[in-house]
């Protein structure tokens with residue numbers, strides 16, 4: 750089971766590397782990694798278990814964050830009232846094949862399990878993306894995501910390219926975003 754002690758923190762070079770593509774069929778090791786990352790998210794979203802294991806809650810987790818420089822990330826965006834399409838899957842070799850010109854950002858800014866400090870500011874991302882990825886069976890998916898699930902997937906895909914959320918913050922004016930940027934909870 751992945752615990753906070755297993756989460757690699759900012760400063761470790763693995764978080765700044767380009768991860769390696771994953772080949773199919775998955776090795777046992779890669780299958781276990783996929784399962785463990787999704788299990789972390791599920792446990793962390795259960796208030797009792799989250800507390801019991803001393804976890805930070807998460808809606809996404811990328812393999813480099815547990816020291817594995819592989820193109821794999823787990824995403825578990827819960828279905829909250831209002832959001833039509835929650836997104837749950839382990840995305841392998843993900844590629845954003847198209848995106849909106851319009852930007853989107855979380856009004857709360859972003860955090861990261863690998864970054865222990867708060868970094869205030871808006872993180873401008875694409876509001877809508879078309880994402881192509883393989884699931885753990887090797888099947889290829891092409892999905893259109895918008896708003897919250899799109900933000901989460903972009904945060905995770907960034908990790909696979911050695912990018913951290915605060916790289917996107919305008920440090921001269923952290924709360925500046927292009928006009929037309931959609932801000933959401």
Ligand SMILES: Cc1nc(NNC(=O)[C@H](CC2CCCC2)CN(O)CO)c(F)c(N2CCN3CCOC[C@@H]3C2)n1
Pocket residue numbers: 793794795805806807808809810811814827858859860861862863900901904905908
């Ligand atoms: C937005 C949010 N970020 C949480 N944490 N940070 C993360 O997930 C980091 C990734 C996210 C940071 C911004 C975009 C992606 C982890 N990252 O570093 C992986 O690369 C949350 F925990 C959270 N939610 C809302 C849903 N809630 C359901 C019930 O359980 C609690 C849970 C809390 N929302």
Ligand code: NI
Pocket residue numbers: 860861862863904908
């Ligand atoms: Ni992160």
